[in-house]
Amino acid sequence: MNTVRVRFAPSPTGFLHLGSARTALFNWLYARHAGGKFLLRIEDTDKVRSEKKFLDEIFDDLQWMGVNWDEEPLYQSQRFNVYREKAEEVLAKGRAYKEGDAFIFKIEKGRTIELDDMIHGSITVNTDEIKDQVMIKSDGSPTYNFACVIDDAYLEVTHILRGDDHISNTPKQILFYEALGLTPPKFGHMPLILGPDGAKLSKRHGGVSVEEYRNGGFLPEALANYLILLGWSPGDDREILSMDEAVSLFDISDMSDVQAKFDIQKLKWLNGEYIMKRKTEEVLPLIKDQLSKAGLDIAGLTDDYLSRLVDLYKIRIKTLREFVDLADCFITDDFTVDEDGKRKHLGSEENKANLKIFADRLEELDDFSHEKIEEICRDLVEEKNLKASNIIHPTRVAISGKTRGAGLFEIMELLGKEKVLERMRGVGR
């Protein structure tokens, strides 16, 4: 009977913003928790600014995050005649007037509109604060508030969860419901996400679209988890939650009524946790994607080789993109080099000499396994009365260009004898 029906109503005039993604996520959680329906409505009344490519990407991003919808999306651009009919209806009731071709709704002064917000509790507004509202513009298109009410009623939406920036729209919409003889749904206004500096989250804070995070090597479950955590918590100390867990634990009364700042550090931490947990074979295609995006040629490399590489590095990266910076030495000879590290570990003749001796000994080695390599290294250290780090650091920089990364002997084994010796010997030249 009283099935919960919620909707997400994007406007295809730009990429999916993180804030919108969060709105979608919470609506979706609300619907799924209640066993209700999650609907999509496309607010494409602005025919000039709406673009197909934005719409396609919004659909794609939602699905990527695991947000699926139940019925065919409703397109406002196809319902102009309905809006007009309704406007005529309001006009006939004497609740509106015309100004040129525009239909304008009369706001009755001196009334107090009270709404019982699911997140904020009671909010009251005096209608003296509200100006008469355009329903249909001179060009025949409906205004946002008018179309919104008609469509939410048409879709039988029971709960509207949207951003705080809509609070001032709500009393206007309630008046429209009233004039149309409709019962308003329940409203819940959730606080907006702010940038780290407390201002509205915008481009200058880095990424603001889901797309940017996708491309930047974030996992959908990490982004969704983070966004859900921004403004909601299950009440206990759990932070890493699967979508399924979030669905079962979600309760709108646990939602915060305070604006929250976006913290990329915590997102990265979560992302790292999820990358670590993912199976190697799941991460592999994503890594391949990142490598080719970075312009690295992986055509000559086997999946087995790349899998072993992923195994070595997936526990130490926060984003998939970081993999490229850390492991390029396995893909190309033209890898990036940490110049400071190089100076530090390969600056002295002594270290270069040690490196050469190590290389000579490795030359003899047929079984180029990390165990054997380490054995040779340890023996050498003992024999020459050196510290292991005197050999290890110079070698690491010589063959990988980095001062950090996976265990040296494992790096050497995977890279193979030929490459290792070539790079070790290349240092002196």
Next chain:
RNA sequence: GCCCCUGUCGUCUAGCUUGGUCUAGGACAUCGCCCUUUCAAGGCGGCAACACGGGUUCAAAUCCCGUCGGGGGCGCCA
């Protein structure tokens, strides 16, 4: 300017509804130690908050008022 929402560690938050169990808990970040060939991971520990001022009360982070601060809105944008 007017209206609305809002104020617990640097950040996200638990606690606030039903005042005492809060010398305020967790997480990220940060710092230190352990582990260790580096970086991560892991373990241990440190730093760090109830915006301020008045009430109410035996007792307030929790209730009330004010101040200040932050955000949003005031479009024939959505």
